[in-house]
Amino acid sequence: MIHKSNDSIPRTTQTPSINHTMSITAAQIDAKIKEQLKDNYYQTIIEDTSNGCGLNFECIVISDIFKGMTKLARARFINKMLKDELEVIHAFSSKSYTVEEWANKRV
Template sequence: MLARSLLAVRNAVETRANGGYRMVVTVAQVEEKLREALQAKELEVFDTSGGCGASFEVGLVVSEQFAGKRALQRHRLVNGALKEELEEIHALSIKKTYTPEEFEAKK
């Protein structure tokens, strides 16, 4: 069990060219942060970097916290929730941000 845990940590760390290390961000980490920070009801996150954790697309986030907010304010909430992860990833694309009511109307 410990060996498996250590292997998971080793696989989540990437060597940088300068000899340092950086944590590789995963879809699961991004989803967890968004669920916690925004109490997301629906969520779609994709790694668009081919699995290296450098680029992500947030295809959909449904949250009550978006009520009364414009698109830019909603995107700022998403970016704020992922502040630590944004230090490690190269690109983040945010597609759809809805309140639960807006999401139901789109169905």
């Protein structure tokens, strides 16, 4: 937004935005997922791919809560769980598996 003062010199002002100085850790994401999944929690694998800056994460969530869900529904479920964290994170990718899918993938 540009404002003109009495001396007719244009001045710019910035509107306040979300505080992006807050850093998120893999441990915080893990704790949030465990808290949200409760009894349906099995395992998470979370990697900070921003060299510890807390801006980019890759996440694998293993839980039987995903049984019967499409990949899109699973991604939306994870994004909804981490809504507040995703406002601060620059890049986030997630993969989700049921316990059986994860066991078959690992073989």
